[in-house]
Amino acid sequence: MNKFFSTTFASLAVLALSVTAPAFAASPTDSPSSRSDSDPANRPVIGLQYEGPIKVVYQCTRDEWKEGVSKPLLYLKKLRGYYEKQGIDLDQLDLRAVFHGDASTHILTDEAWNRVKNTDTGNPNTKLLSELKRMGVHVEFCDSRRQKEGWAKADIHPDVLLAAAAFARVIDLQHQGYAYIRF
CATH class of the missing domain: 3.40.1260.10 (DsrEFH-like)
Incomplete structure (x- = not known):
């Protein structure tokens, strides 16, 4: 029974990823010419991420x-x-x-x-x-x-x-x- 649930869960996870994968694909508005990081004047600056110690x-x-x-x-x-x-x-x-x-x-x-x-x-x-x-x-x-x-x-x-x-x-x-x- 555990093997059944493990296999079923793994299959559902793969299915979920394949269904949602297109959502991560680049859209026409994400082209390099439209993203702010391609514009040197508007590129982001990395700040501190770790506060200590x-x-x-x-x-x-x-x-x-x-x-x-x-x-x-x-x-x-x-x-x-x-x-x-x-x-x-x-x-x-x-x-x-x-x-x-x-x-x-x-x-x-x-x-x-x-x-x-x-x-x-x-x-x-x-x-x-x-x-x-x-x-x-x-x-x-x-x-x-x-x-x-x-x-x-x-x-x-x-x-x-x-x-x-x-x-x-x-x-x-x-x-x-x-x-x-x-x-």
């Missing part, structure tokens, strides 16, 4: 600058601002950046920056690092790289956390569900 980790290795500051730090600030403008509950947002490689100097204190760069200007990222901390963004630095460079822990900006090893930290965060972005 949102977890992101930036792996920051390149010595890139924009608007006079570290490009990954600036983009972290912009991403956080975007989510805020979209009405995302900031308690649902966890942004992190793990610095190492050529981007290592981006997270130095003013004094260490001056010493390493042989200047007296101070680190252009100092204000941005403190601002990101106030915004709830976590900036981390590879402690292995710090040791390799011969920098003291006090040379790292006080709002930056130390991670034992950058690659291992990024992998750990990915296993915790963080989306990965590379800079």
Whole structure:
């Protein structure tokens, strides 16, 4: 009896699909020239579909600058601002950046920056690092790289956390569900 009902149900499902299939066929008004998505001026913009929790980790290795500051730090600030403008509950947002490689100097204190760069200007990222901390963004630095460079822990900006090893930290965060972005 179960086999009878299963077979009958499957046959009815196929019949229903075949009867309703023509309703999905393109009509003359759905031609490419009449659809708004074929008009570049009227194409849709995809908005946010997922509201959280949102977890992101930036792996920051390149010595890139924009608007006079570290490009990954600036983009972290912009991403956080975007989510805020979209009405995302900031308690649902966890942004992190793990610095190492050529981007290592981006997270130095003013004094260490001056010493390493042989200047007296101070680190252009100092204000941005403190601002990101106030915004709830976590900036981390590879402690292995710090040791390799011969920098003291006090040379790292006080709002930056130390991670034992950058690659291992990024992998750990990915296993915790963080989306990965590379800079």
